[in-house]
Amino acid sequence: MTGREALEKLLEGNRRYLEGGGPRSTGQTDRENLVDSQSPMAAILCCSDSRVPPEHVFDAGLGEIFIVRVAGHVVGTSVLGSLEYAVDHLNVSLILVLGHESCGAVKAALAGGEVHGSIKGLVERIKPSLIDIDTGPDISREIMEAAVTENIRYTQHQLQDISDSIRKKVEAGDLMIAGAVYSLRSGEVNTV
Numbered sequence: 001m002t003g004r005e006a007l008e009k010l011l012e013g014n015r016r017y018l019e020g021g022g023p024r025s026t027g028q029t030d031r032e033n034l035v036d037s038q039s040p041m042a043a044i045l046c047c048s049d050s051r052v053p054p055e056h057v058f059d060a061g062l063g064e065i066f067i068v069r070v071a072g073h074v075v076g077t078s079v080l081g082s083l084e085y086a087v088d089h090l091n092v093s094l095i096l097v098l099g100h101e102s103c104g105a106v107k108a109a110l111a112g113g114e115v116h117g118s119i120k121g122l123v124e125r126i127k128p129s130l131i132d133i134d135t136g137p138d139i140s141r142e143i144m145e146a147a148v149t150e151n152i153r154y155t156q157h158q159l160q161d162i163s164d165s166i167r168k169k170v171e172a173g174d175l176m177i178a179g180a181v182y183s184l185r186s187g188e189v190n191t192v
């Protein structure tokens, strides 16, 4: 399956989700078939937000998607290691970076207020993606939408910039890195 075909399959799953389908039911046979190996169609790097569960959003069953979740889908060593495993050992042809409407991590980075503990390090990883966003006194809905999109694109670039193995696969045409945004209100996923 090519990266584009995998992306189309995910978007088909999202259409089923929009039509009211729940997460696909799984039986003992599905579990048993997956005991010895896995062959997911795609890797998804997604925000941790409880309202954006990829298995639901893409109507995906066991073994179909390899998911890495971290607030604001920021890139760090553990995230890269997990994705390199999916690319190099599970041979996924697609990494989808999935952001979402009203992402709290992006909002915190935009607002620029005081954050404490390890949240600070997380927010700092988002800030470079927002350098071209002019916030003004209030963060409007349009500015938030632009910021979410910029953060998705930034993450897409970072995956290739930092990871040699991911970049080589992309350059060889064996891997696609796509970006998409999830609407909390409609449930729709749109590529960016």
Ligand SMILES: [Zn+2]
Pocket (backbone or CB within 6 Å): 047, 048, 049, 071, 072, 100, 102, 103, 104, 105, 106
């Ligand atoms: Zn979020």
